[in-house]
Amino acid sequence: MSDNARLVNRPELLGILALAVLLVVILPLSLDVFRLNLVAKYLTYAFVAVGLVICWGYGGILSLGQGVFFGLGGYCMAMFLKLEASSPENTKIQSTPGIPDFMDWNQITSLPFFWKPFHSLTFTVIAIIAVPAFFAFVIGAAMFKRRVGGTYFAIITQAVAAILTILIVGQQGYTGGINGMTDLRTLNGWDIRPDHAKIVLYFFEVACLFGCIFIAQFIRRSKLGRILVAMRDKEDRVRFSGYSVANFKIFAFCVAAIFAAIGGAMFALQVGFMSPSFVGIVPSIEMVIYTAVGGRLSILGAVYGTLLVNFAKTSFSESFPELWLFGLGGLFIAVVLAFPNGLAGIWSDYVQPQVDKLLRKKSPKNGWTDASVADGAPAE
């Protein structure tokens, strides 16, 4: 138990360091800027995956609507960038200069009221966190207080993802419609498009990701994380012990939503556009599969899972576009049927014992057990 009192135990620290070396040293040195930007794009999804580990792996709340929060964060960022890109000088050929180009195409003549605060970067940064957290709180409070959970919750979050996508596509004048917000240029006067900006953004993103990993790790290690696991496995017993199950669930859901939103904002910065195709049902489910592949109980596993699935997706769809869907579908089924704890499970079941065997000769202390094993698989 002494291990649990600390934020990270030694093997976890080693794991985090290994990931840090990979992301901060190895990848930037070995990849060109184009590939590094791809990695940066994948890592935006890793934020969502880490959030899902807390929400789904530990809390047992499967959300199929993380794309909603990814999208809300991304759109908040994109609105700020778009406003900056459509300054009156840049848009003087429009019939109404100073408003985003898609509004002009849709015969809107003045900036809608909810766009106006996005002139301010401070407001935008607050909104990236606050808007998704508010939505997650409303959805979570409405559902969990009434003890809706499990499959019902999954279906309703999916419906919310569908609603938001249809709304964004339908309200073309206010949101840019199906094309989304394109042609984003500067962040507070700093051009985000050239190569060196991409590299700076990449390191900023990695720093944020580690921030999220540490927050997730803290939640997992604290008493709160223990309650989440207990709640997932025996909800009634936790409730009878006097805990408010609904509040803990709302909290876990909000944390996952905020992480997803930060990922979305990073996405808008890195990729330079935001569109409804990252909001809907299909991307939301893909985000769940990243977590499932990495291991739903392992924070670092989720990051590796995200990178792996996306690398596979890019390379497969470059060379065999026909086969990609078979591969992805097969991956879903294989992970669920054979490896419910994903990569992290394979690591702790097959690789770790071998490593232990090698290490045991040197140190008399018994090998460590992976935290995911100690936490146990979700109750069946």
Added chain:
Amino acid sequence: MFGEYSIGDLGAIFAMQGFAGLILFSVYVLMALGLAIIFGQMGVINMAHGEFMILGAYVTWLTSSYFQTHLPSLFSGYFFVAMILAFIASGALGMLVEWALIRHLYKRPLDTLLATWGLSLILQQTYRSVFGAREVGVELPQWMMGSQQITDSIEVPINGIFVMCLTLLITMAVAYIMYKSRWGRQVRAVVQNRVMAGAVGINTERVDCYTFGLGCGIAGIAGSAFTMIGSTSPTSGQLYIVDTFLVVVFGGAASLVGTIASAFTISQAQSTMEFFMSGSMAKVLTLLAIVGILMLRPQGLFALKVRK
């Protein structure tokens, strides 16, 4: 928004839109019946349900092409053959899937969702490889074309009436199977208490397999009906899956009456609103209303009391 129409116009609009809604209602009911059986009775979330429907649609398309080239004299009756074939094809695939995949996951309902989503991706790509990515449409026989004039401003298409009659028949058949037959009694026993049902000698595994097959088979028939109102492409099943799930959840998962009532409400609401605003806003409002109501009444309209 009603201001610019007279009372008579409004009546005609509501009648026409209501009828258009009835066709949507038929597809919803057929889709949702299969899903309600699988989800309500077995607790399995079948995200590949839309793909089972599309399999039925492709079978219908193949049958119609076969009749056109080889048996043109019997073309007017091809639809009935197609329906039976669609039922058999989707049902057989369903039983295969249950045996290979679903049966290992009964204790993890959330995982069935991910696994069947993977299955749906595989099926979509299979359809794309086999039938091509383009949409295909079937040719209707002569007697199903045209429309019936009721008053000067109201006319209803014949294939719509046909689809509705079909839905009615299938719904009655399913109700009979579930509530009157010996097998249906076994299914309901398994739903209410799996362990006890097994203890009194019901082969629960076989019941599960047939139930899943029946649900998928009905989706196949839904696919046949679908060919009349839309064109079939590898991904068109996916568009309906969330709507159908909402229909099932809104109606109360284990209740067939609830499924029908909620399919009716949702399709009518959407179809009527579509006349007065854009299709996307109508859809958003409908979905929002459903989600709102579900938040107030999570167990759905008609809930069956089951001891958990």
